[in-house]
Amino acid sequence: MxxxxxxxxxxxxxxxxxxxxxxxxxxxxxxxxxxxxxxxxxxxxxxxxxxxxxxxxxxxxxxxxLRLRSWLQETERLTEDLRADAGKVLGEVRMGIIPSAAHPLVTRLFERLQQEHPGIRLNIAEAQGAEIDAMLDSGAVDLAVLFRFKRPSGREEKLLSVAHTYLVSAPGDDLTCEPTVNFTRLANLRLVLPRRPGQWRNALDEAARSLGFKLETVTEADSLTVQKELVAHTKGLYSVLGPYSMAAELQSGRLQASQLVKPDLIRHTTLALPKQGKLSPACRIVAEVVQQLTHSWGDRLTEPVPEGDASKSAAKARRSPKEKTSA
Missing domain, CATH: 1.10.10.10 (Winged helix-like DNA-binding domain superfamily/Winged helix DNA-binding domain)
Structure with missing residues (x-):
């Protein structure tokens, strides 16, 4: 062959x-x-x-x-094992990742590998959760960073962080100026949300139905960048996002957010490993570095903002447009 x-x-x-x-x-x-x-x-x-x-x-x-994919993976693992035995870890690691985790996690991961294990090559596939799940099951990726609605309990998934959910608007919005907002306040709001079908969109729709109303979407977009830009430039338009996907915009004051409660939609970010077959030495190193990075950030997907900078950013995001003009 x-x-x-x-x-x-x-x-x-x-x-x-x-x-x-x-x-x-x-x-x-x-x-x-x-x-x-x-x-x-x-x-x-x-x-x-x-x-x-x-x-x-x-x-x-x-x-x-099906059989050739498995055979190639075993062949590559054997080659990498032999190289590792010689004291040098080489090989490609195919990693699936959700968009909100793409930066800075992948950036810092790449930097660490370049410094400590330059023989490891990353092959990053960015997609939504269901698609990455399918890629992991088929063997198209070796590792995956995913959102789960339940805390992982098996050996195949490692918990990286826990994320709450936020209603997001342009700066100066009255509804998002408070620390929390009840989910029922989403009734009749103009929203930009991910397209159907999708696990996250289904969860939002189900939460609204359980409270007796239907979410009003004026635009649907899977791209986080599109959602954030539309909200930042459109007064009275809102989105529902996790904290990691908008950390930079909150820090700069381009967006304003309030945590959704009653219910508090919690998602668990996990590092998913293959359900069958052992990890290659290169994959094991990548998995370890991902866990080390998130743990060093306080079990978060993003680097913590210095306390002084965070206070300034929060104050900037919550000022009214009139105050911003006078400033």
């Missing part, structure tokens, strides 16, 4: 397109097609069927992809 051919086969299977893989590898489609045909010939049966939009796995192709 040729490792390079197996990797190409899996890459085409995940992309669902010969042309996309050819563009990614900076070669022509005919070259990729010829290699796939030669690989299929070793099995004596097609692994792909051609469709109008690209290629799809046959039944044999699906079975081959």
């Amino acid at each position: 040729n490792i390079a051919s197996a990797r190409l086969f899996l890459e085409v299977a995940e992309a669902g397109s010969l042309s996309k893989v050819a563009a990614r590898r900076q070669t022509v489609q005919s070259h990729v097609s010829r290699q796939i045909s030669e690989f299929e010939a070793t099995f004596g049966s097609p692994l792909f069927r051609r469709t109008g939009r690209g290629v799809a796995l046959t039944e044999l192709g699906s079975r081959a992809a």
Whole structure:
């Protein structure tokens, strides 16, 4: 079995397109097609069927992809184990991460690895929780940082932090000027929320239904950046976010937030490990550094703001527009 051919086969299977893989590898489609045909010939049966939009796995192709992915992972782990035995940890770690944890966690993780383990390469996939869960189950990523609504209890997940939920607005808003606001106050508010379906959106909708009302969304957007920018520039528009996704904006005074209570929607940030198979030395190091970073930040996903700076930022965010103009 040729490792390079197996990797190409899996890459085409995940992309669902010969042309996309050819563009990614900076070669022509005919070259990729010829290699796939030669690989299929070793099995004596097609692994792909051609469709109008690209290629799809046959039944044999699906079975081959499952077994080859596992075989490649074991081969890579064996190689990395042997390198580790020689005193140098090398290898790629594929990590799935939710958008709100992308910075500064990934930034600081990269810096630490460059200093202490330069042979480890990060391959970061940023996606929503359900998609990352699927990637972890299929073996497309080795580790994942996820939100859970329940505290993890198994060995496969390590608790990193606990996050409350906040109603977010532009600075100077009367509703978010207090430390807390009841969830029922969301009734009839103009909201920008993530699109359906999604675990977080479902949880928000269910909380509203349990209190006898329906959330009024004027815009739906999965992008945290889009949500924050719309709220920051639109008076009377609100979003519902966790603290880590807006820490920089709160500190700079671009956004204002009040913790939602009754109910207090708590999410647990976890480091999820593969349910089957052992971690490679490189993966173990990445997992350890992620846990060390969050623990050093007080079990948070973001670096703590110095107390003096935090007080100034809070005061700045809660001043009225008139006070800001006079300042």
